[in-house]
Amino acid sequence: MDLTWSPTDIAFRDEVRAFLQDKLTPELQRAGRLMTSVYSDHEASLQWQAILHERGWAAPAWPLEHGGCDWSLTQHYIFSRESILAGAPALSPMGIRMVAHAIVAYGTQAQKDFFLPRILTGEVFFCQGYSEPESGSDLASLSMAAVSDEASGDLICTGSKIWTTHASEANWMFALVRTSRTGKKQQGITFVLIDMATPGIQIRPLVMTSGEEIQNQVFFDEVRVPKSNVIGQIDDGWTVAKYLLEFERGGGAHAPALQVMAAEVAAAAASQPGPAGGSLIDDPAFARKLADARIRTEVLEILEYRVLAALAGGGHPGSASSMLKVLGTELSQALTELAMEAAGPRGRAYQPHATSPGGPVAEFEPPADGYVTGEAWQAVAPLRYFNDRAGSIYAGSNEIQRNILAKAELGL
Template identity: 80%
Template sequence: MELAWSAADAAFRDEVRSFLDEKLTPELRRAGRLATSVYSDHEASMEWQRILHERGWAAPAWPVEYGGCDWTPTQHYIFVRESILAGAPALSPMGIKMVAHAIIAYGTPAQKDYFLPGILNGDVFFCQGYSEPESGSDLASLSMAAVGDGDDLVVTGSKIWTTHATEANWMFALVRTSRTGRKQHGITFLLIDMTSPGIEIRPLVMTSGEEVQNQVFFDEVRVPKTNVLGRIDDGWTVAKYLLVFERGGAAAAPALQVMAERVADAAAHQPGPAGGTLADDPSFSSRLADARIRTEVLEILEYRTLAALSEGRDPGPSSSMLKILGTELSQRLTQLTLEVAGPRGRAYQPHVTAPGGPIADFVAPTDGYLSGDDWQAVAPLRYFNDRAGSIYAGSNEIQRNILAKAALGL
């Protein structure tokens, strides 16, 4: 495996850096730096998508004929890495990075013509309707019903943990259209217009105080059968295809490396429990060193996956492995960030952060007062949000089962 960039890749990296230096405004960098979860401030995220779309870089992983870039796997990795290192706000993954791939693979020509341009320019903004109150990790047990009635499916039930449902104008959802055979059979992948009559959205207040997640209720919502992606009763096939993109893991290491560097820099200036700085404390420094070593290992694994893709090889169950390592390392680092933030990191000060959704029941000080630095205000919110990382996109326990079966033959 060759770890050094080629001359062409180095030139591309420089091109990306120049673009980021020119287009990333201080406001956009602030939104990326002060994000409290994997979701950036919505307005900043959409503005960055608009800028990327103008350059033709909003959806580089799409096929060229639909607006993607004819990049090598290495160039894709470089672009993601440089964007993270530059502090760019994250784009919402639901449309560009997830359902768009399913639409490209399974959509009708009419569906592609309508949804793909809208996703690119931001007119179509998707949320994901998978989990239900009684169906989380065991997704195939979902029960939200869709009953055929002429040219429509009539949908009744609810979805939960629906990110950005209040901002979305479309949802991609799994619904139950049949109850015969295995529970994976009889599930249909449906695209639902969120302005349809009979839809009610109730925000859920997260432990961080943010309203990013929601529960969505459907009361006899009529959805045209032309909005079925793939075939009725065969939505599980589409969902499995899409999960590969949801778990991703293409370039998690750069963001974790940036986080580790910030922790190390802050620890060098924070008092330690036995004199000196926190960086001198053996317990803290050993845990930080362990996290940094594991982050370097994660990057090597990402390079290995990149090399396999570059050679046209199947990387195997790497998405599960990278998902486990990336989310659990992020949890370790946010724990260390909270520790190094000290007492000022325990204060609840979301008014100086850039959260991914509204903050419920919080009255900001009229003078904008902040105790400590802005990163200390981010620390507790990021910590709480990261607790969910090992659960969403398939819990890490399930990912370990996948690895046990696919890699170890157990």
């Protein structure tokens, strides 16, 4: 594996850097730097998507005919890495990085023509309807019913979905519903697109420990969904779902974001007093934990390069997506713990007004003068800490990912 960039890659990197320097306003950078979870402020995210779309870079991984870029895999990695290092706000992954790929692979021409251009512009904004109150990591046990009405050609959906990110902002949902209860539990599942303006849908926000209302529970009371909104075949939605999970778990450049976080923790610790005098960064116990996290982050980057090299050679990430998911989320949790330690007593103050959260903050009235105890990073630290506890659960819990690795790599 050659870790050096080619002259073409270096020229592309410089082009991306120039674009980011020109287009990333201080407000957008603030939204990126002060994110409290994996989701940016909704308005900032859409604004940045519009800028990227104007350049033709909003969905570089899409096929060319649908608005993607003719980039090498290395260039995709460089673009992702440089965007993170520059502090660009994250785009919502639900539309561009997830359901769009299912529409391209399994959708009809009419579905492609309607949804793909509107996903690019942000006119169509998706949320994901997978988990249910009794179906989390064991997603195939889902029970939300979709009964066929032959007279109208609709599926009548009744049930609920939970942990639905940005359901209040989304105007469409991609969901898995139960259309048959015969055979194995993976059978009889259908992948559908649901217009969130359809009568019978009720959204209830879930207040997270950070105080943010990003997640929701969505209730469906005999909601009619045209069968023309089915992606793939009725009863074969599990095939589509498995295809999407690879886009949710693997790919992308996770290491650069963790490297930025580690550098921020190191800088913060250098300015904070240590337990035995001097600065916290000089404390052997803290320095050892930070060094361990930084070393593991470098290892993660090499593993990402290996996956990139495999893909460039026509290979498939396979179980590597599970490995990257485990390593990335657990490293992020370790770094948010160190950030809390560096923030000290000022990190205990609840100050979401000094951050750029990914959703509304419930029952919080900021001070009239906008006063912040300490610095902005100290206000961000606890919110990131609380939000990051979910990292090892979403997209398939890390326990499930380890089972996948044990089976695929060790034959257990």
